[in-house]
Amino acid sequence: MRPVDVLVFSYGALKGHRLRTMLMLLAMAIGVAAVIVLTAVGEGARRYVTEQFSSLGTHLLIVIPGRAETAGSTPAALLGETPRPLTIRDTAAFRRHSGIRRIAPVIVGEVSVSWKSRQRQAAVIGTTAEFIDIRRWNVARGRFLPPGDPERLSPVCVIGSRIRQELFGPHLPLGKMVTIGDRRFRVIGVLGSKGRSIGVDTEEVVIIPVASAQMLFNTDTLFRVIVEARSRNRIPGVKTHILDVTRKRHQGKEDVTVITQDAVLSTFDKILHSLTLTVGGIAAISLAVAGILVMNVMLISVTQRTTEIGLLKALGALRRQIMAMMLTEAAILSTAGALLGIAAGEAGTAIIEVIYPDLPVTAPLWSVAAAFGVALATGLVFGVLPARRAAMLDPVDALKGH
Numbered sequence: 001m002r003p004v005d006v007l008v009f010s011y012g013a014l015k016g017h018r019l020r021t022m023l024m025l026l027a028m029a030i031g032v033a034a035v036i037v038l039t040a041v042g043e044g045a046r047r048y049v050t051e052q053f054s055s056l057g058t059h060l061l062i063v064i065p066g067r068a069e070t071a072g073s074t075p076a077a078l079l080g081e082t083p084r085p086l087t088i089r090d091t092a093a094f095r096r097h098s099g100i101r102r103i104a105p106v107i108v109g110e111v112s113v114s115w116k117s118r119q120r121q122a123a124v125i126g127t128t129a130e131f132i133d134i135r136r137w138n139v140a141r142g143r144f145l146p147p148g149d150p151e152r153l154s155p156v157c158v159i160g161s162r163i164r165q166e167l168f169g170p171h172l173p174l175g176k177m178v179t180i181g182d183r184r185f186r187v188i189g190v191l192g193s194k195g196r197s198i199g200v201d202t203e204e205v206v207i208i209p210v211a212s213a214q215m216l217f218n219t220d221t222l223f224r225v226i227v228e229a230r231s232r233n234r235i236p237g238v239k240t241h242i243l244d245v246t247r248k249r250h251q252g253k254e255d256v257t258v259i260t261q262d263a264v265l266s267t268f269d270k271i272l273h274s275l276t277l278t279v280g281g282i283a284a285i286s287l288a289v290a291g292i293l294v295m296n297v298m299l300i301s302v303t304q305r306t307t308e309i310g311l312l313k314a315l316g317a318l319r320r321q322i323m324a325m326m327l328t329e330a331a332i333l334s335t336a337g338a339l340l341g342i343a344a345g346e347a348g349t350a351i352i353e354v355i356y357p358d359l360p361v362t363a364p365l366w367s368v369a370a371a372f373g374v375a376l377a378t379g380l381v382f383g384v385l386p387a388r389r390a391a392m393l394d395p396v397d398a399l400k401g402h
Contacts, residue, residue, distance in 0.1 A: 024290075025337045028379065031287035032341025032371045033348060035280055039367035040349045042276030046269060047360045059101075059232055060134070060261040061239055063094070063225035067255055084250045085221030088150050088210060093249060094227065097241045099234035104131040105150065106224040107213040111181040113159075113206055115167045122163055124180060124206045126213020134228050137202060142174045142189030145209055154209045158189040162203035180206060181216050235260055280367060287371075290337070291378035327383050334379025338372045345371075 065086040091105045107126035112119055125131075129147040132139070144158055157180065164173050173187045191202050214220060227242070229235045239258050246256050345363060353361045 021333065024333050025340060027290035028287070028334055028337025028375055029341035029344055031290045032338050032375050033344040035287070035371040035374075036342065036345025036363045036367060037348045037352070038279040038282070039276055040345070040361050040363035041352065041359075042272060042279055043364050043367075044352075044359045044361035046272035046276065047362075048358070049272060050269065051360070059229040059235060061227040061229065061235060061242070062259045062261075063227060063242055064257045064259065065221060065223075065255070067257060084253065084255055085219075086225060086256060087220060087222065088214075090246070090249060091150070091222070091225050093245045094225065094242050096245075097238055099229050099231075099238045099241070100227055101230045102130040102134050102228040104128050104134050104226045105210050105222045106131070106226060107210055107217060107219070108223045109213070109217045111216065112179075113163065113167065114179045115173075115176060118167045120163070120166055122160075122204060122206050123200070124208060124213065124216070125200075126208050126210040126216070128210055131207070131226070134226055138192040139189045140192040142187070144189055145207065146188075150209070151211050152209070153211050153215060155183070155185045155212065156188045156209065157185040158191060158207040159187055160191050160201070160203040160205045161193045162201075163206060164190050180208065183212070183216055185212070232262070235262070280370075287374050287378050290375070291382035295382035323388065327380060330379045330383025331376065334376045337379075338375035341375065342368060342372065 063086065065084075088105055091103060094100070095103050104127050109124050109126075110121060111124055113122045113124075114120075127145070128150050129145045132144045139158065140161065142158070145156065146154070148154075157178065159167075159173065159178075167173070167178065168176065173190060176187050177184050178187055179185075185208060191205070191207075193203050208216070210222075227238060229238045239260065242256070242258055243254055247254050345368075349361050349363055353359070
């Protein structure tokens, strides 16, 4: 028998039992679609986290008060206290390094913001003029915080677009005085809308000078210090410099934690990549279930087609040809089921992307190829037993239907 004859015969056999064929195609397609959708979600989560951290800026280091080894291990740590506060003057000392492009101290809190009779709670960020360039934000109207001595009090603020809309409505906010907590500030700018970035919604924040924030929240310690290095290869030197300065200024204690953006991204990337592989592997179990279904249905098929197989062997068909025909049927089923599964998986991915537009859900090519390959291999492996059983039938007994 020629290969073409084997294909035609196998296709005809599958076409003759449409319900059985459709069930096997459905089982294989569900398995492949599950692999594609779950790996797409995992890959989307990885890309989302990467994009969120990239939106912070590039070549960043984040200086946090307290040692990472002891964070949360003492009552003081649980209350947000540190043995020695990280101060604005520490930030000025950090700046004395050629590898640092920008540096911004940060204080974060939440207070009420009001204008005339309108009032609402808002997140308040105390920082300096360089913060906006580090975070890659933009000002839609007016200007950002003025440069100058970070220890100088200045009653000015920049508000998010939603704060502007809820407090001022149709009125122009620039130059107006708002009450933040128990102090008054003049609005000098409105942030452009960039949505949520690492838990911060730019539309719902109020930014004030860092010294004014210390006065407002009655604290002398900083929440974070964000440092932007001039290039990636300057990051290690900048980190070493920050730790050295901390030891000199804090009586020999290295009581800060310096986190590099690359380290955070690398950690998240490894975790989410492993998660993607795990959920993909779990979904691949459904392909094994589909393979078992293919094997069982084909065993039934061999029993039903005993006379047909006996006739082929009586006409001179060899065992290897009988096996080839049965395995071809399994290959056709697996290939068609995999293609249907890929189509269903891509459709499911598109639906998820519509429901969750912020999540960049895209099935990686390796998962599509792996799902197709595993589906084909599963069909062939589980098709070997029915094929061997058909090839081993005795022609005379097969013609009798035994």
